[in-house]
Each structure stands twice: as C-alpha cells, then as structure tokens.
Amino acid sequence: MMYPGTGDTIVARATPRGASALSIIRLSGAKALEIAAGVFEGHDLLKQSTHTAHVGLVRGDQGAIDQIVATLFLAPNSATGEDIVEFSCHGGDVATDTIIELLTSKGARHAEPGEYTLRSFLNGKIDLAQAEGIAELIHARSERAGRISLAHLRGRYSDELSEIRSKLIELVSLIELELDFSEEDVAFADRSRLVALLDEAETRIQVLLNSYQYGKAVSEGIRVVIVGRPNAGKSTLLNAIVGYDRVIVNEKPGTTRDEVESEVEFEGVRFQFVDTAGLRETDDAVEAEGVRRSYQSLAGADLVVELVDLTDGDGGDTRLAAMITLEHPDLPVLRIGNKVDLIDSNDERTDDLDMTIAAVEIGQDETALNRLMKQIAVRTVGSDTVGEEHQVVTSSRQQSHLRAASDATARAKAQLSSGASGDMLSSDIRQIIEEIGAITGEITNEDILDQIFSKFCIGK
Ligand SMILES: Nc1nc2c(ncn2[C@@H]2O[C@H](COP(=O)(O)OP(=O)(O)OP(=O)(O)O)[C@@H](O)[C@H]2O)c(=O)[nH]1
Ligand SMILES: [Mg+2]
Structure with a gap:
C-alpha cells in the first residue's frame, strides 16, 4: 500500500x-x-x-x-x-x-x-464510487462534469447497484441452499423471479454502460477537428465559435499551417476545436507539413467537421469525406457547406450536406451559432436529453466491471434457459455480485484503492 x-x-x-x-x-x-x-x-x-x-x-x-x-x-x-x-x-x-x-x-x-x-x-x-466522484470533482473542468461528479458523491448510482446486488445475494443463497438438498429435488429459488431479476440487472447495467460514452465526453471534453480544402473558411469558423480572432483569416488559400486549438463550453460540456491547414497537394514544404498534420490530427478527434466551400466549382466534392471514412471508419463526420451567403439558396450542391452556414456571419448571429453547436453536440455527446439527473459512469474502471457484470448476466440467463445445474448458475450470479461489489467498494483489493486514491491531490 x-x-x-x-x-x-x-x-x-x-x-x-x-x-x-x-x-x-x-x-x-x-x-x-x-x-x-x-x-x-x-x-x-x-x-x-x-x-x-x-x-x-x-x-x-x-x-x-x-x-x-x-x-x-x-x-x-x-x-x-x-x-x-x-x-x-x-x-x-x-x-x-x-x-x-x-x-x-x-x-x-x-x-x-x-x-x-x-x-x-x-x-x-x-x-468507492463516491470516492471516485470526489476525484472527478477535483478534476472536473466543466460545469456539467462537476454536476455529474456531485451525483456520484451523493451516492446515486451506488445505491442503485447495491440494491441489485443485495437482491442477487438473496437469490444466490436460495440456489445454493437447493444444492444442499440436491437429493430431494426441491426449488427454493423462484425461477421466474430470478429471470425477472436478471432482466432488471441487465437493463440497469446496460443503462450505466451506455452512459459511459457520454460521461467520458463530459469529463474529458470533446475534440472537434475542422478540415477542408484551402480557403473553405475553417479559420473563420473557429474564430466565430470561440468569439474572437484566434486565427489569421485571409483570402489567400493556404493561410493556416499550424494546428490551432481553442476551447469553448457549450451547455456545460467542454469542446476543443482544432483548426487545420487546408488539405491539398502543395509544393510548399511548410504547407505540406501542415497538411500532413491535418491528416494526423484526425486520429484524436471525436468529431470531424468537414467544411465545404459552396462557391468552389466542385464544392460538393465528396472525395475528402470518402477518404476520412476510409481511414477512420468509426469517426463521425459532419459535412457543412460554408459561404451560403454567396450562393443561390436553391443551389443543388447543398444536397448531400448536413447543414449550410455562413462562417462570416456566425460570429454575430447567436441563433446560427447555437444551431451549429447543437448539431455538433448531438453528434458527439449524443442526445441532449441526457441530463445530470441521469446516472453517468465516468471511470473506465467502473466500465470494465460493468462489462464483466453484463457478460456474467448473459451467461446466467443462458444457464437458466438451458436448465443447467444450480452450481453453474450460482457461480455466474456470484460473479455478477462480485463485479458490482467492485464498483461500489463492497469488495476491494489494495490495487484498486491505490489506483483510485492516487488520482487525488494533497489535502483531499
Ligand atoms: N462571403 C463569405 N466569405 C467567407 C466565409 N467564410 C470565410 N470567408 C472568407 O474566405 C476566405 C478564407 O477564409 P479562411 O477562414 O482563412 O479559410 P481557411 O479554410 O482557414 O483557409 P486556409 O487556412 O488557407 O486553409 C477569407 O477571405 C474569409 O473572409 C463566409 O461564410 N462567407
Ligand atoms: Mg485557415
């Protein structure tokens, strides 16, 4: 220790x-x-x-x-x-x-x-889950992350998990009692109640597991990388979102060479926006390095905003999107047409885009900015109906125990429906109990404690 x-x-x-x-x-x-x-x-x-x-x-x-x-x-x-x-x-x-x-x-x-x-x-x-809540609260950097940690602190989902756990303990002891009377062929544990309880455990564990993605987004922030051809208006868009002239904007293509990051908070969630060098073939060594970094920065993204210049002859060109999908199949891409102020409103090129904007106007137009941020939030955080009153799992330790609990639940259900022997069933249920216990700290070992408490700062 x-x-x-x-x-x-x-x-x-x-x-x-x-x-x-x-x-x-x-x-x-x-x-x-x-x-x-x-x-x-x-x-x-x-x-x-x-x-x-x-x-x-x-x-x-x-x-x-x-x-x-x-x-x-x-x-x-x-x-x-x-x-x-x-x-x-x-x-x-x-x-x-x-x-x-x-x-x-x-x-x-x-x-x-x-x-x-x-x-x-x-x-x-x-x-333990409450202790992790405190660790998260110390590290929470956005308002919503803070509120979620507070929910942990008050023991919200610990209570819920403890409740499932104690019901399972009750049932497993009945099953084990049956094993003691195996000659008599009695059934103390009501099988239909067991099925119902396992279903309930599965549902609740699943809800918590699903919340992990959201919780992670909220506690770590969301990285949005803006890519597009030179002059598409990427730097203009970044400036509009962060609300000041963070990056140089110029009508000359190839203006941005370095990756530029800036943070904003939207509805309590932190977003890191990354402006990149316009993607094109170039003979300029510095610009080429910028382009290489643009591609590279896609790797760490939670969302790619592909900005398409609608005034470009081939503004609807889908090659870039296709390339991103090929290289990063799981990465969500939001295709946004820019400079809508310069084109005819029924222009056909807007068809395969998620939305169109005028980056130059977004900085002054709060409604337009909100509409854009909402789209970005829905694609990353998921539905905006997940509020802080929901249970949210934010630690990967808890996630891995939930996964294991979920697997054991599935096995237990399979045992039940195939009429397998009581001791197989009881060992799966014991595992669910153990995994849940590891989350709330009802079962712990020193490694877990070291790992959790080492994240604190002195004085906590
Ligand atoms: N009319 C109009 N012009 C825009 C809009 N967005 C950007 N521009 C102009 O387009 C030009 C290029 O904008 P930038 O933001 O520098 O474009 P970029 O994608 O960062 O370009 P690179 O850094 O070279 O890749 C500038 O002259 C902007 O003023 C828009 O919505 N409407
Ligand atoms: Mg730029």
Missing part, C-alpha cells in the same frame, strides 16, 4: 496555493486535537466540544504566527471519521507553510494525495 500509517495524524492545506483572503489547513487523526491544542492560544481546544469554532493565536517556537479560527470536528462526526481540526488562517503561502511546518514538528505528518478521502472510505463514511 502506498499510504504509510493510517494511524498517523496527517496535515495538509485544503485550499489551493497562491494569493487568497483565507487559507485552510486540515489536521486529521487520533492526535489532531492534541497537536492543535499545543500550538493554539486563546482557548483550551482539548476542552471544547465538536462542531465549534474558536478564535485564537497560533504560536510557534519563534513567537505568534497568525490569528486564526480553529474548527473542531470530533470523531466519529467528521468527514474522515477521525478527529479533525481545521485552521482558517490568513491567505498567502507564508503563514500557511509556516503553520504546517510547525504542526509537523509537533507530530503530524504531511498527507499523501487522496489520504483524507482514503480515510473516509476506510472508516465507512463514503463508498
């Missing part, structure tokens, strides 16, 4: 470094109160009750360091389940660092990343 002594009293700042009005230091462990009381002047912290706050001075060996507020959360009524003392001191790193050093000299140890959360888990304050 990477965490030294869970019996130690640990200390860390709970707020980020840098300038701020206040900064919070958190001590947790059996000696938290004693260590805090030893440096605190004004009240005897050893005599105060839980959930109380006290103003006083922190005094080091060289004299008073800062006036602070000490807040007590005594075991078991604290976030970690241990005694916690929080010092709210004046912001800035000097006072904070000095106080932390003082506390470590009095017997506390610097906390490892995620160690507070680990203790919460070990003391039964939260389950």
Whole structure:
C-alpha cells in the first residue's frame, strides 16, 4: 500500500496555493486535537466540544504566527471519521507553510494525495464510487462534469447497484441452499423471479454502460477537428465559435499551417476545436507539413467537421469525406457547406450536406451559432436529453466491471434457459455480485484503492 500509517495524524492545506483572503489547513487523526491544542492560544481546544469554532493565536517556537479560527470536528462526526481540526488562517503561502511546518514538528505528518478521502472510505463514511466522484470533482473542468461528479458523491448510482446486488445475494443463497438438498429435488429459488431479476440487472447495467460514452465526453471534453480544402473558411469558423480572432483569416488559400486549438463550453460540456491547414497537394514544404498534420490530427478527434466551400466549382466534392471514412471508419463526420451567403439558396450542391452556414456571419448571429453547436453536440455527446439527473459512469474502471457484470448476466440467463445445474448458475450470479461489489467498494483489493486514491491531490 502506498499510504504509510493510517494511524498517523496527517496535515495538509485544503485550499489551493497562491494569493487568497483565507487559507485552510486540515489536521486529521487520533492526535489532531492534541497537536492543535499545543500550538493554539486563546482557548483550551482539548476542552471544547465538536462542531465549534474558536478564535485564537497560533504560536510557534519563534513567537505568534497568525490569528486564526480553529474548527473542531470530533470523531466519529467528521468527514474522515477521525478527529479533525481545521485552521482558517490568513491567505498567502507564508503563514500557511509556516503553520504546517510547525504542526509537523509537533507530530503530524504531511498527507499523501487522496489520504483524507482514503480515510473516509476506510472508516465507512463514503463508498468507492463516491470516492471516485470526489476525484472527478477535483478534476472536473466543466460545469456539467462537476454536476455529474456531485451525483456520484451523493451516492446515486451506488445505491442503485447495491440494491441489485443485495437482491442477487438473496437469490444466490436460495440456489445454493437447493444444492444442499440436491437429493430431494426441491426449488427454493423462484425461477421466474430470478429471470425477472436478471432482466432488471441487465437493463440497469446496460443503462450505466451506455452512459459511459457520454460521461467520458463530459469529463474529458470533446475534440472537434475542422478540415477542408484551402480557403473553405475553417479559420473563420473557429474564430466565430470561440468569439474572437484566434486565427489569421485571409483570402489567400493556404493561410493556416499550424494546428490551432481553442476551447469553448457549450451547455456545460467542454469542446476543443482544432483548426487545420487546408488539405491539398502543395509544393510548399511548410504547407505540406501542415497538411500532413491535418491528416494526423484526425486520429484524436471525436468529431470531424468537414467544411465545404459552396462557391468552389466542385464544392460538393465528396472525395475528402470518402477518404476520412476510409481511414477512420468509426469517426463521425459532419459535412457543412460554408459561404451560403454567396450562393443561390436553391443551389443543388447543398444536397448531400448536413447543414449550410455562413462562417462570416456566425460570429454575430447567436441563433446560427447555437444551431451549429447543437448539431455538433448531438453528434458527439449524443442526445441532449441526457441530463445530470441521469446516472453517468465516468471511470473506465467502473466500465470494465460493468462489462464483466453484463457478460456474467448473459451467461446466467443462458444457464437458466438451458436448465443447467444450480452450481453453474450460482457461480455466474456470484460473479455478477462480485463485479458490482467492485464498483461500489463492497469488495476491494489494495490495487484498486491505490489506483483510485492516487488520482487525488494533497489535502483531499
Ligand atoms: N462571403 C463569405 N466569405 C467567407 C466565409 N467564410 C470565410 N470567408 C472568407 O474566405 C476566405 C478564407 O477564409 P479562411 O477562414 O482563412 O479559410 P481557411 O479554410 O482557414 O483557409 P486556409 O487556412 O488557407 O486553409 C477569407 O477571405 C474569409 O473572409 C463566409 O461564410 N462567407
Ligand atoms: Mg485557415
């Protein structure tokens, strides 16, 4: 285990470094109160009750360091389940660092990343999925990702999974009981109820599995690569989407050579837009390198926007789209005709396109921009009806356990319909139970814990 002594009293700042009005230091462990009381002047912290706050001075060996507020959360009524003392001191790193050093000299140890959360888990304050929720929340960079993590934190889908799991445990014990009475040929476990329960498990597991793609998009952001022939208006479009002149636009074809990335948030989801060099055969070495990178950037894309210049003689040329499909068969492509302002509205070339726009106008036209972003969101995030109230799986660890649970469910159903022996059936059901347990932490091993808690930052 990477965490030294869970019996130690640990200390860390709970707020980020840098300038701020206040900064919070958190001590947790059996000696938290004693260590805090030893440096605190004004009240005897050893005599105060839980959930109380006290103003006083922190005094080091060289004299008073800062006036602070000490807040007590005594075991078991604290976030970690241990005694916690929080010092709210004046912001800035000097006072904070000095106080932390003082506390470590009095017997506390610097906390490892995620160690507070680990203790919460070990003391039964939260389950594993909730712990992962906290890790995600720390890393959540968009508003919606934050809300989904909050849902984890409140244990939404842990509850749902635990419920399935306990019903399965009940049934598997009945089946195993039957095995004990095998000579008598009795059936304690109602087979039709078992079928219904497996169906239910399958449905719920499937819903969670389906949410993974969405959850991943929301937590990691979505990469949209804009490609097209030179002068199609790619850079103009990127500027319009991000709302300022990020990239140089020019009527000369071959303007963009480097890949340019820019981020925007739409309905709580982060999108990274990538502008690329126009795709064409070229003798210019720099431009050729740009073209090579354009092709390369397709590999990491979640969606390709292929921009077609409608004023081009062969604006409807489908060769580029065909090439992308050939190289990246699973990559969704949105074909957008640009410069619609310059062409006749019933122009036939718009037929095989998903939509048409005027990139020059989109920057000023919020409705048009929203219509475009909506299309992009539907093609990547999926239906926009997936709200944060839904259960969303965001960790690949959970996804792999869900997959295994789903496979075991399918096997159990096959066993049931073929009338296979009870012990085969029970071993499949046991596996479902185990996989679900691995998600919520009802069954764990140290590797899982290390993996999860190592994603935290110090102070959590
Ligand atoms: N009328 C009109 N002109 C546009 C529109 N979009 C872009 N343009 C013009 O088309 C020219 C090329 O635009 P860019 O955005 O530089 O095109 P690009 O695809 O980035 O070109 P490269 O970087 O060379 O591959 C510029 O003169 C733009 O002002 C549009 O919707 N309507
Ligand atoms: Mg460009």
